[in-house]
Amino acid sequence: MKKLLTFSIALLSSLMMMAQTGKSLPSIKLKDLSGKMVDISQFKNDGKPIIINFWATWCKPCKAELNAIAEEYEDWQDETGVTLIAVSIDDARSTGRVEPYVNGQGWEYEILLDPNGDLKRAMNVNNVPHTFLLDGNGKIVWQHNNYAAGDEEELYKKVEAL
Amino acid sequence: MNFTKILSLSLSLFFSVMSFSQETDLGAVSGNFQIISQYYNSDTLINAILPDHKMGLNSFANVNYNKGNFSAGIRYESYLNPIEGYPTSFNGTGLGYRYANWKNKSLDVTIGNFYEQYGSGLILRAYEERNLGIDNALDGVKIKYTPYQGVYLKAFAGKQRYIFQDGLTNGTGIIRGFDGEINLNELLDSVFSNSKLRITIGGSFVSKFNEDNLTPNFVLPKNVGSYGGRIGLRYGKLRFSGEYIVKENDPYPDSQDDRFNYIYKNGEGILLNLGYSTKGFAIDFSAKHNDNMLWRSTNVAVGPTDLLVGFVPTLTKQHTYSLASTLYPYATNARGEIAFQSDVIYRIPKKTKIGGKYGTVISLNYATAFAPKREYLNDMTTTRKGYKTIPFSFTDSLFLQDFNVEIKRKFNKKLKASVNYFNFVFDDRAILVAKVHELIYAQIFVLDITQKIDKKHSIRYEAQHLSTKQDQGNWAFGQIEYTFGSHWSFAILDQFNYGNKQETLRLHYLLGNIGYVSGPHRFSFQYGRQRAGIFCVGGVCRAVPASNGLTFTVTSSF
Numbered sequence: 144m145k146k147l148l149t150f151s152i153a154l155l156s157s158l159m160m161m162a163q164t165g166k167s168l169p170s171i172k173l174k175d176l177s178g179k180m181v182d183i184s185q186f187k188n189d190g191k192p193i194i195i196n197f198w199a200t201w202c203k204p205c206k207a208e209l210n211a212i213a214e215e216y217e218d219w220q221d222e223t224g225v226t227l228i229a230v231s232i233d234d235a236r237s238t239g240r241v242e243p244y245v246n247g248q249g250w251e252y253e254i255l256l257d258p259n260g261d262l263k264r265a266m267n268v269n270n271v272p273h274t275f276l277l278d279g280n281g282k283i284v285w286q287h288n289n290y291a292a293g294d295e296e297e298l299y300k301k302v303e304a305l
Numbered sequence: 306m307n308f309t310k311i312l313s314l315s316l317s318l319f320f321s322v323m324s325f326s327q328e329t330d331l332g333a334v335s336g337n338f339q340i341i342s343q344y345y346n347s348d349t350l351i352n353a354i355l356p357d358h359k360m361g362l363n364s365f366a367n368v369n370y371n372k373g374n375f376s377a378g379i380r381y382e383s384y385l386n387p388i389e390g391y392p393t394s395f396n397g398t399g400l401g402y403r404y405a406n407w408k409n410k411s412l413d414v415t416i417g418n419f420y421e422q423y424g425s426g427l428i429l430r431a432y433e434e435r436n437l438g439i440d441n442a443l444d445g446v447k448i449k450y451t452p453y454q455g456v457y458l459k460a461f462a463g464k465q466r467y468i469f470q471d472g473l474t475n476g477t478g479i480i481r482g483f484d485g486e487i488n489l490n491e492l493l494d495s496v497f498s499n500s501k502l503r504i505t506i507g508g509s510f511v512s513k514f515n516e517d518n519l520t521p522n523f524v525l526p527k528n529v530g531s532y533g534g535r536i537g538l539r540y541g542k543l544r545f546s547g548e549y550i551v552k553e554n555d556p557y558p559d560s561q562d563d564r565f566n567y568i569y570k571n572g573e574g575i576l577l578n579l580g581y582s583t584k585g586f587a588i589d590f591s592a593k594h595n596d597n598m599l600w601r602s603t604n605v606a607v608g609p610t611d612l613l614v615g616f617v618p619t620l621t622k623q624h625t626y627s628l629a630s631t632l633y634p635y636a637t638n639a640r641g642e643i644a645f646q647s648d649v650i651y652r653i654p655k656k657t658k659i660g661g662k663y664g665t666v667i668s669l670n671y672a673t674a675f676a677p678k679r680e681y682l683n684d685m686t687t688t689r690k691g692y693k694t695i696p697f698s699f700t701d702s703l704f705l706q707d708f709n710v711e712i713k714r715k716f717n718k719k720l721k722a723s724v725n726y727f728n729f730v731f732d733d734r735a736i737l738v739a740k741v742h743e744l745i746y747a748q749i750f751v752l753d754i755t756q757k758i759d760k761k762h763s764i765r766y767e768a769q770h771l772s773t774k775q776d777q778g779n780w781a782f783g784q785i786e787y788t789f790g791s792h793w794s795f796a797i798l799d800q801f802n803y804g805n806k807q808e809t810l811r812l813h814y815l816l817g818n819i820g821y822v823s824g825p826h827r828f829s830f831q832y833g834r835q836r837a838g839i840f841c842v843g844g845v846c847r848a849v850p851a852s853n854g855l856t857f858t859v860t861s862s863f
Contacts, residue, residue, distance in 0.1 A: 166333055169371065170408065178488060178505045178537050180457070201623035207755070214663070214715075234432070235425040236618035239578045240648065242544070243587030247650025248666065259422040260432065267337035267367060267862040273825070288860065289822045291788035292755055292763035 167281050168195075169265040173230070173255040176242050181255060183228075183262060190279040191224035192305045194298070196252075197263060197273045199232050200240045205272040206248075208290040213250050215295065225302050228253045232263050232271060274298060278305050332372030337825075337862040339435070340364040343388045348853035351812060351834055354389050361388035365401070365435065377405040382469060390840070390849035392438040392608060399472030402442060413449035418442045418473075421461060423484040423509040424535045427550040427574040427598065430616035431465065437840065437847050439610045442466045444475055455491030459484045465602050465612055476612045478515035478602030484508070505537040509550075513614065517605045520558070523567050523689075525604050529555040531615070533574075543581050550574040550598075552615075556689070557599055558606045564681065565597075565640050568691035572597035574617060575696055585652040593620050594696045596641035596677055610847075620644040621672040621707050623841070626725065626751045627800070628771040628782050631838030633731040633745060635674070635705045636846045643699040644674035663715040670709050676702040703744070706730040718757070725751035733776075747773040762789045772804070779804025794820040800836055825862040830855065 170184040186193065198205035209229060212219075219225050229252040231241045238258055245254055257263055266275065269288065276285040276298065285301050287294065343361045345354065362385045369378035380402035384395045404417035420442055423429040433440040445463025452458065460483045467476035486507035490497040497503075512530040533550030552572035559565040573596045580589040600615035601607065617637045621644075624630040637644075649669045653660035678700050679692040706729070713723040727749040749771045757763045769782035784798035800814040816833035837851040 166335065169376075177503055177539060179491065179503075180488065201625060203625045234618070235422075235427075235430070235576075235616060236620075237623060238425075239546070239580065239589065239591055240622070243580055243582050243589045243648055243650055246582035246584055247587040247652060247668065249584045249652060249664075258426075259420055261420075264367075264420075265369075267335050267369070269337050269339055269860040269862060273862075286825045286862065287822075288825050288827050288862070289820075291791060291794060291822075292757050292765070293760060293788075294791055296760060297791050 166283050168277070168283075169262070171262045171265050173257055173262060176245070176254050176256070183255070184281075186228065187281075188224070188226045188279075191226065192279060192302050193277040193281070194225060194227040194302070195230060195266075195275040195277065196227060197230050197232055197257075197266075197268050197271045199271055200237050200244050201233070202271050204290040206244075207292070208272050208274075208295065209250065209252070210248060211292070211295045212298075213248065213252075215299070216251055219299060219302065223302050223305075226253060228255060230255045230257050230262055232257050232260060234258050276301055276305075330372070332370055332375075334368065334370055335863060336366060336368040336378075337860070338364065338366035339860045340858065341388060342857045343852070343854055344856075345389070345852060345854040348834065348851075350809075351814070351836075351851040351853065353834070353853040354850045356386070356389065358386045361386050361391075363388050363391060363395075367402075374409055375405075375407050377403075379403045384469065387438075389852055390847065392610070392847075394468035394470075394608065394611070395438055396469060397471035399469075401440070401466075401469055401473050408449075411451045415447040416445075418444050418466070419447045419461070419463075421447060421459070421482075423459070423482065423511065424507060424533075424548050424550075425576055425618065426616040427548060427576065427595075428509045428531050428533055428552075428600075428615055429480075429482055429484075429511045430613075432616070437610070440466050440469075441611075441613055443480065444473070453492060454494070455488040457486045457488075465614070467607075467612055476602050477517055478513050478612070480511065480513050480602050480614060482509065482511040484510075501541045503537075503539040506534070507536075508532075508534040511614065513602050515603055517603050519605050520567065523556060525556055525567075526554060529553050531572075531600065542583050544579075546576075546578045548574075548576045550615075552598060552600055555600070555604070557601070557604060559640075560606070562640075563685075564691060567689065568597070569689045570597050570691045572600070573694075573696070574598045574615075576618070582650075585654065587648070587650045589648040591620050591644075591646045592697065593618070593642075593644045594677070595637065596694050597691075598641075599639045620646040620674065621705065622646075622648075622670045622709065624709070624727070626749070626753075626767070626769055627838075628769045628780055629709075629725075629727050629749050629751070631836075631840060632771065632777075632780070633729055633733075633747060634839050634841045634846055635672075635707065635731065636841065638674070638676075638704055641677045641679075641694065642674045642704055643677055643697055644672070644705075646670070646672040661714060661716065665712065665714040668711045668713075670707070672705065672707045674704040675699040676704065703730060704732045720757075721755045723751075723753045725749070725753070727751075743775055745773055745775040747771055747775075761791070762787070764788075767798075777802055777805050777810070792821055792823055794818075794822075796820075802836075827858075827860045829858045831858075832856075 168184045172180050272290045274287045278284045341363045347355045365382045367380045382401035383398040387395050402418045406415045421431050431443045443463035447461040450458045462481045464475035468474045489504040510532045518525050531552040535548035537546045554569040556567040575594040577592045595617045601612045603612050619637045621635045653665040655664040677694045678698045681692045709727040711725045715721045729747040731745045751769045754766045765786040767784040771780040781801045786796040788794040796818040805811045814834040814836045818831045820829040832855045835852045839846045
């Protein structure tokens with residue numbers, strides 16, 4: 144039993160190591176708010192970092208996180224050139240609510256819609272909010288699930304470190 | 306060879322493959338998993354369920370493999386036993402999902418399981434909502450083809466996931482579909498590239514073949530077709546979208562009301578949305594007419610969320626505060642309803658007297674739904690068309706009225722607060738809550754304050770109050786949540802049904818929660834009493850019984 148446990152821990156940790164970090168984005172086509180189809184793997188930010196955040200209009204912590212970042216976003220962009228892509232997983236019931244909400248809050252993020260959960264599944268997202276940080280080469284270097292007040296500061300430290 | 310030997314052999318094999326993989330790019334493995342485990346205590350006061358098996362466990366793990374254009378994956382699921390409130394048709398342990406996919410720039414082919422949505426989902430939505438126990442994944446073949454930039458074609462044929470008994474079990478019906486969408490701005494790039502006007506049009510056809518028939522009295526159509534079109538227009542900050550779907554006659558049993566039982570009437574669904582939004586201001590209107598749009602891949606009575614092909618969205622805001630979301634949530638009336646919704650969001654600018662230093666956001670939402678006006682044909686012994694309706698013609702029979710306001714403001718770097726007010730008129734015949742058939746009038750107030758103590762510590766306070774003369778009477782709710790070090794959180798909450806007409810039911814529901822988050826991994830323990838409620842995602846609801854006990858949850862991505 145003990146051996147089995149050690150082995151399974153070794154297996155699990157090795158799986159985690161080869162995990163998503165170091166990987167590029169999957170090739171998935173999503174619509175932006177204007178209805179244009181965008182392949183997320185083709186998204187470039189001139190060698191600057193990219194943040195991908197999964198959210199929904201019905202998710203309170205998601206909105207708290209994106210609103211907290213929105214207040215600092217201008218500074219973040221000036222200092223590091225980072226771009227944030229907010230991927231909404233709202234379904235047919237609430238996709239119509241995404242654009243009014245985004246504009247109502249005055250967000251400057253790139254917004255993509257994932258109503259069928261294609262990108263959510265491809266990136267193994269369990270629940271929202273879930274944040275990925277990509278380096279200038281488009282490799283995932285960090286990810287985080289959930290949001291608590293102040294988490295945005297940790298995220299920005301990771302962005303600055305790139 | 307004993308077990309340990311096999312294991313170490315396979316492990317060393319695995320590690321060598323892995324070290325090999327980094328050098329020659331043998332592809333990448335990724336995935337996620339979730340485990341929810343509940344242990345039940347007896348609690349006769351709240352009438353808590355105490356199953357014989359004492360413990361429930363739901364878990365799944367997705368493992369995906371990807372190399373270049375190829376990907377494949379599985380999901381292993383276990384319901385040992387399914388947690389209370391989850392559909393009991395999910396049982397045992399085994400493979401619930403497997404697929405292989407190949408794609409390049411213009412072609413995308415999947416075999417095995419897949420999820421899919423055409424348009425807004427009225428005609429086709431195969432989706433999963435693991436927390437609710439909804440999974441109607443298709444199983445077959447799917448092709449997506451992009452012949453030109455701006456032209457998107459999709460087709461599939463498959464069976465549909467029905468129940469889980471030590472593995473995926475499909476329903477008997479076969480579903481086939483085709484969808485085309487043209488984005489004129491992308492297609493006619495040279496003409497439209499800088500145009501303010503953006504146009505998308507689309508059309509779908511979905512049909513089912515199904516021979517299930519448990520009624521000797523009627524001949525049911527074996528093939529049922531459904532078709533329709535959609536348009537999306539945008540001019541600057543103004544946008545409009547509309548979809549119209551017809552479903553041919555597709556008789557279903559309706560044990561509650563004979564006027565809808567096995568009728569040969571076509572179904573009809575219309576969704577319209579008009580919105581204008583600019584930085585700091587948005588206004589939005591939606592309207593819906595759905596009639597006889599229950600669209601399943603079987604004609605036999607099954608569970609409410611089983612074998613659904615289409616999805617009729619509920620036109621209400623999905624509320625997040627407990628008393629507003631789980632006591633009187635609204636779900637679409639499947640026989641038919643006409644619904645309207647409007648939203649206004651306004652941000653009082655920053656650095657103004659009223660807006661304050663950081664601005665103040667006000668959101669208004671109004672939603673209402675009515676029974677359609679039906680002209681009954683009294684033809685149940687002849688054509689059985691049942692009744693006639695005219696789109697958007699409705700009666701004064703109210704299913705729902707929901708008015709709510711949110712005012713949100715950040716006072717300084719350390720203090721944020723929001724106030725919410727809800728006013729519901731809720732007809733509990735519309736969905737499954739029904740204890741006594743009556744209109745419920747409820748008002749809810751919520752105060753939500755987040756206080757950042759310093760960089761590492763924050764506290765959130767939430768107070769809610771619901772008042773109603775109907776159903777279970779008044780409720781009070783309080784919660785304190787403390788987070789520190791960006792990893793740990795502690796929460797304690799109490800719900801008190803102090804206004805219940807029956808004094809013995811004026812109970813406290815006390816619940817404690819400890820959570821730990823590290824990167825993509827999350828662990829939580831919850832202990833206490835859970836009130837019975839209706840848990841909804843996307844307007845689809847499930848009743849969860851009252852329980853008392855310990856819940857342990859792990860979620861992780863790798």
